[in-house]
Amino acid sequence: MIIAIDGPAGSGKSTVAKMLAKHLGIRYLDTGAMYRALTWKAMQHKVNLDDERALCRLMDQTKIHFHYKEKGLLVFVDDKNVTHEIRSPSVTNNTHYISSKPGVRAVMVNLQREFALEGDTVAEGRDMGTVVFPDAEKKFFLDARIEERAKRRFYESESSNNENSFDGVLQEIELRDQRDTTRKESPLKISADSIYIDTTDLTINEVLHRIIKEVEPLMKNK
């Protein structure tokens, strides 16, 4: 069984996807972390982020894997733990170079499908319901007003001592929305069969419970 969760930055999808996977006792796939991981490695190796062939070669030589801990998800590139590094502002700002390359996406999509072959999965990203898992049993699209999404990111970054201003965070999110929705390859969009949830005025637990209500009948039928 695959549960696909898509949505823009700050929509709450990562937090909810993690909690949902835990609640259901199934696997969690953070596809954004995979694009971030390759971005981190490309930056370390000073690969030209516009050179698709070089990035595909690098991807072939890269092993991305996850470890699941009680406290959260650990992300490894080859054997290095890069859980924190891949969330840095420079990686966040450069990931669009990687995620816009069709050759890189093709490899990522294969890896994501292989991951889901190994067991029931909550898969989270931008193109889970539209491209990677078009036959997912349930699809959700989480969204929220941009000011609310920026507010969430601002408080998150404040707790990690990031010195970005609220307006700076808002502008970054606007730019990421624009890049995610207008790129040629697998842009962020709502698939016709997904359940749309506006999380602007909802708590994480309220979002989670709405999703659980939709998904639990599937678990009972298994």
Ligand code: DC
């Ligand atoms: O969800 P996130 O912020 O960790 O995603 C990081 C970047 O990767 C973001 O710029 C969009 C991109 N991404 C993508 O293109 N396709 C996915 N399935 C997941 C993320």
